[in-house]
Amino acid sequence: MRWLVRARRTNAVAACLAVVILPASGCTDMGRSRSATYASGRLPASDTNPQPRDRITNGGTLRWPLPEFPSQWNFNHVNGTKGVVEQVVQGALPYLMRSDRKAVPHPVPEYLESAKLRRTAHGQVVTYRLNPRARWSDGRPLGYRDFAAQVHALSGRDPRFQVSTVTGYRQVKRVVQGTGGNVVKVTFAGTYADWRSLFSPLYPAAAYSEPSAFNTAWVDRMPVTAGPFRPETIDRTAKTLTMVRDPAWWGPPAKLDRIVYRTIDPAAMPAAFANNEIDLMDVGLDAGALHRAMGVQGAAVRRAGGPDWRHFTFNAAGPVLSDARVRRAVMLGIDRRTIARSDLSGLDVPVQTLGNHFYVNTQDGYQDNSGSYGRYDPVRAGRLLDKAGWARSGKYRAKGGRILALRFVVPSGVPGGKQEGELTRAMLERIGVRVDIRPVPADDVFDRYVTPGDFDIVPFSWLGTSFPVSPMKSVFARPHGDRIQQNYARTGTSAIDAAMDRAIAEVEPGRIHALVNEADRLIWRQAFVLPLYQRPQIVATRADLANMGACGFLEPAYQDIGFTNRG
Amino acid sequence: MAAFLLRRLVNYTALVVLAASLAYLLAAAALKPRANFEDRAPRPPEAVVEAQLTRLNLNDRTPLADRYRTWAGGVLHGDFGRTWQGEPVTAELWRRLGVSLRLLLAGAVLGSAFGILLGAYAAIARGRAADRLITVGSSLLLAVPVFVLAVLLQIVAGKANDATGLRVFEWVGESTPGASDGPFGPLGGLGDRFRHLLLPTVTIALAQFALYSRYQRSMMLDVLQADFVRTARAKGLRRRAALLRHGLRTALIPMTTYFAYTFGLLLLGGVFTEKAFGRHGVGEWLVDSISRGDVNVVAAVNCLAACGVLLAGLVSDVLYGVLDPRVRTGAAV
Numbered sequence: 001m002r003w004l005v006r007a008r009r010t011n012a013v014a015a016c017l018a019v020v021i022l023p024a025s026g027c028t029d030m031g032r033s034r035s036a037t038y039a040s041g042r043l044p045a046s047d048t049n050p051q052p053r054d055r056i057t058n059g060g061t062l063r064w065p066l067p068e069f070p071s072q073w074n075f076n077h078v079n080g081t082k083g084v085v086e087q088v089v090q091g092a093l094p095y096l097m098r099s100d101r102k103a104v105p106h107p108v109p110e111y112l113e114s115a116k117l118r119r120t121a122h123g124q125v126v127t128y129r130l131n132p133r134a135r136w137s138d139g140r141p142l143g144y145r146d147f148a149a150q151v152h153a154l155s156g157r158d159p160r161f162q163v164s165t166v167t168g169y170r171q172v173k174r175v176v177q178g179t180g181g182n183v184v185k186v187t188f189a190g191t192y193a194d195w196r197s198l199f200s201p202l203y204p205a206a207a208y209s210e211p212s213a214f215n216t217a218w219v220d221r222m223p224v225t226a227g228p229f230r231p232e233t234i235d236r237t238a239k240t241l242t243m244v245r246d247p248a249w250w251g252p253p254a255k256l257d258r259i260v261y262r263t264i265d266p267a268a269m270p271a272a273f274a275n276n277e278i279d280l281m282d283v284g285l286d287a288g289a290l291h292r293a294m295g296v297q298g299a300a301v302r303r304a305g306g307p308d309w310r311h312f313t314f315n316a317a318g319p320v321l322s323d324a325r326v327r328r329a330v331m332l333g334i335d336r337r338t339i340a341r342s343d344l345s346g347l348d349v350p351v352q353t354l355g356n357h358f359y360v361n362t363q364d365g366y367q368d369n370s371g372s373y374g375r376y377d378p379v380r381a382g383r384l385l386d387k388a389g390w391a392r393s394g395k396y397r398a399k400g401g402r403i404l405a406l407r408f409v410v411p412s413g414v415p416g417g418k419q420e421g422e423l424t425r426a427m428l429e430r431i432g433v434r435v436d437i438r439p440v441p442a443d444d445v446f447d448r449y450v451t452p453g454d455f456d457i458v459p460f461s462w463l464g465t466s467f468p469v470s471p472m473k474s475v476f477a478r479p480h481g482d483r484i485q486q487n488y489a490r491t492g493t494s495a496i497d498a499a500m501d502r503a504i505a506e507v508e509p510g511r512i513h514a515l516v517n518e519a520d521r522l523i524w525r526q527a528f529v530l531p532l533y534q535r536p537q538i539v540a541t542r543a544d545l546a547n548m549g550a551c552g553f554l555e556p557a558y559q560d561i562g563f564t565n566r567g
Numbered sequence: 568m569a570a571f572l573l574r575r576l577v578n579y580t581a582l583v584v585l586a587a588s589l590a591y592l593l594a595a596a597a598l599k600p601r602a603n604f605e606d607r608a609p610r611p612p613e614a615v616v617e618a619q620l621t622r623l624n625l626n627d628r629t630p631l632a633d634r635y636r637t638w639a640g641g642v643l644h645g646d647f648g649r650t651w652q653g654e655p656v657t658a659e660l661w662r663r664l665g666v667s668l669r670l671l672l673a674g675a676v677l678g679s680a681f682g683i684l685l686g687a688y689a690a691i692a693r694g695r696a697a698d699r700l701i702t703v704g705s706s707l708l709l710a711v712p713v714f715v716l717a718v719l720l721q722i723v724a725g726k727a728n729d730a731t732g733l734r735v736f737e738w739v740g741e742s743t744p745g746a747s748d749g750p751f752g753p754l755g756g757l758g759d760r761f762r763h764l765l766l767p768t769v770t771i772a773l774a775q776f777a778l779y780s781r782y783q784r785s786m787m788l789d790v791l792q793a794d795f796v797r798t799a800r801a802k803g804l805r806r807r808a809a810l811l812r813h814g815l816r817t818a819l820i821p822m823t824t825y826f827a828y829t830f831g832l833l834l835l836g837g838v839f840t841e842k843a844f845g846r847h848g849v850g851e852w853l854v855d856s857i858s859r860g861d862v863n864v865v866a867a868v869n870c871l872a873a874c875g876v877l878l879a880g881l882v883s884d885v886l887y888g889v890l891d892p893r894v895r896t897g898a899a900v
Contacts, residue, residue: 038594061745069847071652078604078619156612162619165609219653233744237662239847240744263744265842268739272845273723275728277739297729441856447602471609485610485844509874 031323041350045101045362046554047302051546053252055560062545063258065278069239069263074218074509075201076154077412081164091224091229091254091558093201094134094142103307103466103553104509105196110134110251111142111226112184116442117195117507118540123173123188123506125197130182133250136204136226142178147184149208150199151175160211167470168198191505194412194467194510227557228254229309234479239263257290273299273540280545283538285416287346293540302549303347305362306537307464309354310343312424318456318492320406325388327527330406330457331373332381333431339423341532349536357476358468362552365513369520373527381431390432397432405434406456409449412439420459428465450488458488461535466553469503469516476500476523489528496522579877583870590869591862592631593639598860600625600651613864623649624861638866646868648863650856656867659789660849664871667834669741670841673764674771675833681772682779687815689780690787691872700797701780706775710713717770717843724766738766739845767844782825786818823886827879835872 013418021191072080075089096112097105106517107115113129134142152158156166174187188195204224207213222231227322228251229243245254264272266282270289273281283290283301294301314321314330321327332435336353344351352361355368368374390397390404398403408424410417418439425435435457440449449455465471474485477500499519506512523529539550544565548556600623602617620626624637641648647656656660682705689701708716724736742763747756790796791814799809837850849868856864 013861071654078615081607112573159614160614164615166612167609191662199686235744236659237666237847238740238742238744240740242744262740262744262845263847264739264845268843268845271718271725271843272739275725275737275739276734277720307600324830446606447599474609 004331004358022091042352043349043362043534044307044552045047045301045305046552047304048549048551048554048556049300049302049541049546051074051564053496053560054264055564056131056255056546056560057285057564057566058255058539058562059257060255060278060563060566062256062563063278064259064261064549065264065269065272065281065374066261067263067266069236069241071220071236073153073220073222074203074207074217075215076150076165076203077215078162079217080162080218082377086284088224088241089201090227090247090555091259092225093203094226095196095200096128096202097196097200098555098557099466101304101552101554102362102511104364105360105466108557111202118185118508119191123171123190124192124195125188126186127178128184128186128199128447129178130184131250134226135250136224137230137247137248138204138206138224138244140204141181141228142202144175144184145200145205145408146208147186147199148175148187149205150203151186152512153208153211157381158211161214161479162211168192168194192503193506194470195462195507197467221460227280229259232258243409252559254289259558259561280539280541280548283540285344285347285535285538290347290538290540296540298543299540300543302539303349304537304543304550305360306313306535306550307360307553308461308535309360309464310340310459310461310532310535311354311422311451311531312459314528314530315487316456316526316528317453318407320404320457323388324527325384326404328392329381329384330428330433330532331527332375332377333428333433333529334424335376335427336374336530336532337376337507338427339420342419342423343391344533347536347538349538352533354531354533356517357520357531358472361466362534363464363466363468365509365516367458367513367517367520369517369524370531371511371521371524373524374531376426378431383463385431385433392432395429395432396434403434404432405436407454408435408437409445409455409458410437410439411442411445414442417459424457427551451484453488459532469500469512473500473504475529476519490524493522493526496526519527571888572881572885575881579881583873586813586873587642587866587870588635589637590873591866592635594862594865594869595631595638596633598857598862598865599627600860600862601627602860604653623651623653623863625651633870638863642870647867651859651861656863659852659864660871662865663849663852666846667837667841667850670764670767670844670846671771671837672831674691674768675775675779675830677768678775679771679779679822682776683819683822685781685803687774687787687818688784690784690791691810693788698784702784705780708773709781712839713770714839714843715772715874716773717766717840720766720770721871735769736766737762739763741846763844767840767846770840775829775833777794778829779822782799783818785821786821787814790814790818811824821885824879824883827883828876831872831879834867834875844862 029510066084067082070080070082070085073085073089074080075085094111098108109131111131111134113131116127118125130142136142151172153161153171154161154163155172156170163548171190172186173189178185206224207217220234220236228246228249230246232242232244234241242258245257262278270292272278275291281293283293283428289300293299293337310404314327316322316327337351340353341351353374354361355370355374356366359366361432384396390399391444408421410421421437425437428435428561450458475487476492477485477487477497479487479490484490496519499515501520503512503515503519506515529560537550541549544562544563546562547560588620601620604611621629638648645657648662650656685900689698692698728734728736740763742756743761746759747753749755765878796809796814799813834854835850837848838854841851852864853868868891
């Protein structure tokens, strides 16, 4: 189901259960008896049953399902940049920074004592002071060599390293050893706002010094680790991975004895969870699976705002929507709340619309910038269309003999998109716009329709990150001819580009938020991407599983995950 | 007989080569492994994607003929290339074939045995209550897709687990990781494997049973009317002996062929059973690889399928040759 979500991952993507394949929303209604739980009308930023360590049993096995079994465990290799890889290596490799529930990165004390940024005339210098006790499993301390090797490998300067991205590392000019073995100074050419996303995870120098090691040494094994867990067995027949508590870990010891990752098709997870063969499960937006999980004894359902968001992209290069006034009118004619309510029905989550193209509701820096564009206002929409020359003639509007009709592309066989199309059709009909729903084979949505521009409106989700600005640039930057990157709307302005560049070059978090929101207001005005809602993250777990669940942006400390009622 | 088999073998080899080549060409022309990289944001560097695709012989910018030559050259040495994750296809193919066979064998044998027996019985008891019961049961089973059947059985098994408080039924994978470390040692591991096999075996057996009992019933009905059964009875054989020795045996001959062929289909069509029970066999691999655009895997599985089907053909030829002398005479070939 590639169509539904455009994969979007950078080095420090949060969300402990962000499975890349997200099923469409369910359409059964289970009644809303428990809606009152969310008195504030908002989803929490995370819901992980947080418990202090002394309340957690020492020992136990956590059985964790994965939707696919990776073979490349080098996260920065082009084949390794996956959510499932991250779910595993977060417990075994150094993450210098980890996001909190609002997506603010903080140093992880077991690895990093402090990181200080200093602006220079031509860029910035970050001084990392590492925890002197931090050691790789081969006995070497974490240090300068690891940083230098990682920067070299991921800079893109040596094409033999098959890297998934060079973002950030490309800007690094120099890595030098500071005073003391545990101090590393990284000099950037220019400013780089998302520097906190770098070196998370950090791989040992031995893995990154040679292209051959980078490309193959981490296939089907993790030779060196430095975390609360270490790999015990990788079973390639059963597609199972067992991680055990690492006695060499210098931080607070892992509460769990082991974590067993098993590969199970998402469709088979509800039954496996109900039969107590796995301890947690990403429900996605599947009301049926949720219903089943809620009926399981001793289970709890955790709900939080996820990093991903649902939206409509408008094709601004199309014959009708090239006029910004028409795009605005269409936006005003769509009641986003109705669509969100329909998509999220049966999931027992509060319905909240999203008013930002970069941050989601629970994220630090979020601000609703939709202003008058995000409001449902069919009267004003009608006036705008009148002004644009589309006059009513009968049921629909027309101009120069052409009826105002929009192609709404949905992947066939998937209820979510179809439903959104039907609702949009009904709503836009009121302002005299005809919507032709075009069901197309799910695999062809992007290849045959969206990328070539053969559509007017298409619904899908973007996967969010803690560092949204640089990745979202490829979505909102003005296209150069056919090089649209991921700007499927095929429009933009130099003002938006400049605003995003300013945000990327800023390093002070408060200022970044202000600049990003400035860019966001400009994007709202251009009206080519209509955000609908932040996708909730719904995770079913054993009720006594602590410090793990629907994490939102929170990146959990794996040593604190455990059960409160066992042993 | 030997010459006959040799002729067949040569024919089959030509067919396998043709089928495998066509499968590769179709997969290579239709699937788009490049999309796996283009979907990502930030998109991997262009040069890396090119190099990666070329290294794996998956680059759609290389002419199809060149890609085919590279692939065919590897296959001649028993190397089916690499998955788009860079893993050798051949090793994974054997691993997954083992998983599939362990999953399917018991169910397929049990299902077909019961199907044949009950189908034959239904034919003999034609029109009576037992016949109706078997007919209704198998028709019902035929109407239920395997994945629905699997989920229904899982629900029932889960309820049984809850009701008894014993964990008789577990079904994710071939075994629970670490099962052999329990108090019963390797014996416990074996028991655990058996427990994991229960539900999938029942699922497959029921689906197979439904099919076989229908076939066997009609086959048996034909035979029951046949002259030689009447002759056998006239000769003085009892009804039971005539039906078993002459009727059932004759009716079984086409079924052996049928079994050989359907087992191949079962192997490839095992995707639903495999997914429902968390096994990672060939069927799941094929379907997932098609959606991922993993050309070399699709080609390898298709090649395996071609070999399997033709092997089944060869086996049934041999059986026919043994059972039916007419096949062996030159004119009939």
